[in-house]
Each structure stands twice: as C-alpha cells, then as structure tokens.
Amino acid sequence: MTDGPGPADTPPKPPRSTARRLTFVMIAGVLAIIGTLAAGYYFAMRPVTLRIAVGPPNSDDIKVVQALSQAFNSPQHSQVRLRPVQTDSASASAQTLADGKAELAIIRGDLDVPKNAQAVATLRKNIVVLWVPPPAKGKGRKAAKITKITQLAGRKIGVVGRTQANVNLLRVILQQYGVDPMKVDILQFPVNEAVEAIRNQKADAYLAAGPANSKITIDAIAASARDGGEPTFLAIDASEAIAQNHPAYEAAEIPAGSLGTANRPEEEVKTISFAHHIVARKGLSESTVAAFTRQLFAVRQTLKNDFPLAAKIETPDTDKDATIPVHPGAAAFVDGEEKTFLDRYSDYIWWSLMALSAMGSLGAWFAGYLKKDERNTNTSQRDRLLEMLKAARHSDSTDELDQMQAEADDILRDTLVCFEHGAIEQGPLTAFNIALEQFHNAIADRKALLLSMPQNLQRAASQFRAAGTA
Structure with missing residues (x-):
C-alpha cells in the first residue's frame, strides 16, 4: 500500500467540446446580427416600384408619365421605379388610388380628392x-x-x-x-x-x-x-x-x-x-416619397425638350391649409429636411449594437459558467498533485514513482488545455508550475535515494512501513 490516492482515483478530464460549442454560438450570433444589418440595408436601399394611375388614354399626362418611367429606369436613379396604370379619366385615377390599386395617381384638383391622397407635386x-x-x-x-x-x-x-x-x-x-x-x-x-x-x-x-x-x-x-x-x-x-x-x-x-x-x-x-x-397614398413610406420627389425634379429638366409639360412640374403647396395636404416625404424634400439613411435607421443600428454588446456580455458570463466545472476539476487535479508530492517523498517503489510521474504528465496536459480554454488564468497556472516543479524534484530525489540503497534495505523499509500502517 502507498500513501495517498492511486492513479485510479484521478478525477475525470474536463470536457473540451464546451468551449468550442460556445465559440460557435458566439460566432453564429455575431454573424446573425451582421446579416440582419446587411439585409436591412439591402431592403432599405433596393429600388421600389410604384404604380401610378394616369388617364385618359392618349393624353399628354400619359405621355409624360411614360417618359418619367423611362427616365427613372436609368442607373443614376436607382431608388424608385414607376409602373403606369392606365385609366379612363382623372376621376378613375383618383378612384384607383382610393381603392389601393396604385401608390401614386394624377388627379384634377377640382374633382373629389380621395381621403387617402396627399400631394407630392403639381404636374401642371x-x-x-x-x-x-x-x-x-x-x-x-x-x-x-x-x-x-x-x-x-x-x-x-x-x-x-x-x-x-x-x-x-x-x-x-x-x-x-x-x-x-x-x-x-x-x-x-x-x-x-x-x-x-x-x-x-x-x-x-x-x-x-x-x-x-x-x-x-x-x-x-x-x-x-x-x-x-x-x-x-x-x-x-x-x-x-x-x-x-x-x-x-x-x-x-x-x-x-x-x-x-x-x-x-x-x-x-x-x-x-x-x-x-401627383398625389401619393397616405401611409406610403416617407423615405420612398422623398426619393420619388427628388428623382422627379432631377429628371424634369432633361425631359422638357421632348415634353415641354415636364418643365411645368412644380413643388406642392406645403401650407397647412393647402387644398390637398402635402405628403410628409414630399414636404421633407421641399423643406430640405429629407432624412439620410443614418437618420432613418440610426435607432435600429444603435439597438443592434446594444444587442451585440449585451450578447457579448451574456456570452462572457455563460462562458464563465460553463468553465466552472473545468476550473473545479483543475483545482482537484492540483490538489492531487500536492498529494502525490507528499507521497513521492515516502515512496519505496520506483514503479510507483513512475506511475505518479505519468499521472502528473496527464494533469499537466489537462491544465494547459484549461489555460487555453480560459478556464484558469496566469496566476493559478504559475502556482501549478511551482507545485509541478516541486513534484519533479521530489521524484528525482526519491529515485536517487532508492537507487543508492541495497535491495534488502529497500524491502525491509517497505515491510516496516507496511507493518506500521497496519
């Protein structure tokens, strides 16, 4: 019998897949947030197609709208596209907007204006x-x-x-x-x-x-x-x-x-x-209407040679008592208060960053919680090393010393893995190195002593120590 626990009592090795799983979860979370932001930017900046009701057939209004549609398809005007919806008259266009079958419409100001219509521009x-x-x-x-x-x-x-x-x-x-x-x-x-x-x-x-x-x-x-x-x-x-x-x-x-x-x-x-x-349906995105209004006045001058009526397009009446209330998006363009991408989505970006920070803090806490068992296991192994240090100084068998040496090597490997996983820091690792060095010195000293003693004295010492423990 020997002092202290034997190799069979060695605590189980800490699981090494936990840290990997946590790392994968953290990376997946970060990628999910980045992907969400990228997708939000894509959907916010992608071209929007607006249906515009206009009539009657073969009228100048239809020709102007068709010219605008072609101009809006150019690469430099990438935010809004137009798709004309031909109607029988200006009254029919107004009804098409009221029924939700178009986002924009050309209407006469002296006819009944739909309740859901807001002015974007004066066509003529x-x-x-x-x-x-x-x-x-x-x-x-x-x-x-x-x-x-x-x-x-x-x-x-x-x-x-x-x-x-x-x-x-x-x-x-x-x-x-x-x-x-x-x-x-x-x-x-x-x-x-x-x-x-x-x-x-x-x-x-x-x-x-x-x-x-x-x-x-x-x-x-x-x-x-x-x-x-x-x-x-x-x-x-x-x-x-x-x-x-x-x-x-x-x-x-x-x-x-x-x-x-x-x-x-x-x-x-x-x-x-x-x-x-030109009116827009109430509730249509402010940023979309602002982009449409900006593109409309950008192409106005380029169309006036072929369509003189295009040069007559004017900004809407932004007064509060206007006959047709102005759409907030058009008003923002006219007043120079159009919001940029950051203005519109800064809150979402800020909350996303806060969520990312919170996820990092939660991940750090969760990582520490998952590494708790690994730290406890490492502490048990260090205690085991100290016990073997004490046992090595009284051992009378070189075979036993070799077994403890092999166990110490396993404890060293597991300790280095714990350090790589972040379960232990530099301070505990330094204390472990000191204990390991003392253990190696004790093994070396004890082996040297045993090798210098005759075999009969070694057997007598073993028997004496066994009788004393009995």
Whole structure:
C-alpha cells in the first residue's frame, strides 16, 4: 500500500467540446446580427416600384408619365421605379388610388380628392379659355353680340373634351354670373372631333381647359376663326370670387398673344385655373416619397425638350391649409429636411449594437459558467498533485514513482488545455508550475535515494512501513 490516492482515483478530464460549442454560438450570433444589418440595408436601399394611375388614354399626362418611367429606369436613379396604370379619366385615377390599386395617381384638383391622397407635386396648371367665334357671313351678326358671360343664357356652349369635370367647371362659371345652367344648351365634343364641330358652327361659344400652350386648345380656337374674323375671348372677371368660393380654382390671366398666331388674344384676359396633381397614398413610406420627389425634379429638366409639360412640374403647396395636404416625404424634400439613411435607421443600428454588446456580455458570463466545472476539476487535479508530492517523498517503489510521474504528465496536459480554454488564468497556472516543479524534484530525489540503497534495505523499509500502517 502507498500513501495517498492511486492513479485510479484521478478525477475525470474536463470536457473540451464546451468551449468550442460556445465559440460557435458566439460566432453564429455575431454573424446573425451582421446579416440582419446587411439585409436591412439591402431592403432599405433596393429600388421600389410604384404604380401610378394616369388617364385618359392618349393624353399628354400619359405621355409624360411614360417618359418619367423611362427616365427613372436609368442607373443614376436607382431608388424608385414607376409602373403606369392606365385609366379612363382623372376621376378613375383618383378612384384607383382610393381603392389601393396604385401608390401614386394624377388627379384634377377640382374633382373629389380621395381621403387617402396627399400631394407630392403639381404636374401642371390649367387655364380656362372661353371664347365666341366670329359670325359667319350671311347669318347676321347675332353671335358677335356675345361679349360677356351674362349673355350666354339661352345659347349653345360647346365643351372641348368628354370629361364631366369640364361641364361642371362651366356650370360653376355660369352660376357665378347668375346664368342658370339649365337655360344653357351644353354640348360636349371629344378632343378628336372638336375641331370639326367648331368648323361646322355647332355652338355659339366654346370652353376649353388645359395647359396654357395646349395644342388642343390652340387648334380649337384656330378652327373657330373664319372669313378673316377673330374669335372674341370672354373674360372671367369674377375669378377672385370663384377662387374664394371654390378653393380648387385660382385667379389667373391669359397673356396676350399666348394662344397661337394672329396675336390671340390681343389683350390680357382674366380667367381661372386649376391644377393636375401627383398625389401619393397616405401611409406610403416617407423615405420612398422623398426619393420619388427628388428623382422627379432631377429628371424634369432633361425631359422638357421632348415634353415641354415636364418643365411645368412644380413643388406642392406645403401650407397647412393647402387644398390637398402635402405628403410628409414630399414636404421633407421641399423643406430640405429629407432624412439620410443614418437618420432613418440610426435607432435600429444603435439597438443592434446594444444587442451585440449585451450578447457579448451574456456570452462572457455563460462562458464563465460553463468553465466552472473545468476550473473545479483543475483545482482537484492540483490538489492531487500536492498529494502525490507528499507521497513521492515516502515512496519505496520506483514503479510507483513512475506511475505518479505519468499521472502528473496527464494533469499537466489537462491544465494547459484549461489555460487555453480560459478556464484558469496566469496566476493559478504559475502556482501549478511551482507545485509541478516541486513534484519533479521530489521524484528525482526519491529515485536517487532508492537507487543508492541495497535491495534488502529497500524491502525491509517497505515491510516496516507496511507493518506500521497496519
């Protein structure tokens, strides 16, 4: 028998896979957070396709929107794409937006605006032109007597275009001047038939509404000139009152000579105007609308050569009492308060970094908790080494010393593994090295002593020590 526990009592070796599993978990967590941030950046910066409702078919508005769609597809405009959704009229476009079938729409400001619509830009301003053709030869000068709107009672008035909105507009003007719309015969002419109808003298007066340089309006006025006579333009002197009673309209003027050749009109004529707006669905991302507005005004000048109407695009009214409330994204662009990527997502980034820091702290605590058993095992092994140190000084067998030496080598290997795993620090490792050195010295001294003693003395000493322990 020998002093102290034998090799069979050696504590089990600490598991070495725990640290690896923890490292893998930590790496996976860090990669997950980085992947989440990268995915968030990708989805935040990827191009967004917006559907824009526009009508009627073959109108200038559709041509402008199609040109904008092509311009938005260029590489330098990578945040927003446009997909036109063709409708039958501006009213249908408004309904398409209200039904959620489009994110953007081109609407007339004097029509019912959807409750979920917010202004992004003013596509164009439209003026109202009301004129009377000169009398035809041989038919007296009855038509020439119409010089005021109040004289339209009982007359035939032709409206260019098939939209009911223009008829409603005419009725607003007549009512302002005390003319009963029921006593006026209102005829509507499709755009492609208006010129022929005017040449055939289908009405006594005509109304057209469109951009100041509208070819449709200019051609209609030119068709009404006959036999060297010029049409008479009726001034809407009550434009201020109409604008006051109907906020969708504004007082305006038709500049002299702005309606084609022959210096039409000869003098400035008072009228009213209304706007076509680009509106966005309420709730559409502020950053998306800001990006669309920025791209819209960036391509505006590049399109004006092919589409002069594009140069007329204006920023929306950002006043709180605007007829159509402005979308926050468009307002941010107009006011120069558009948020950058960091402004929009700084909170998410900050919280992600905090989560990463918390995960690191939690991981460190968890790592320490997992290494608790490893540290306890190492402490037991160090105690075992001290016991073997004591036993080595009294051992009478070189075989026993060799077994303890082999066990000490195993304890050394496990201790170095614990140090690599971070289970023990430099201080405990230094204390272990001191104990190991003392153990090696004790083994060496004891072996030298045993080798110097005769075999019979060694056997006697062993027997004596065995009898004493018994």
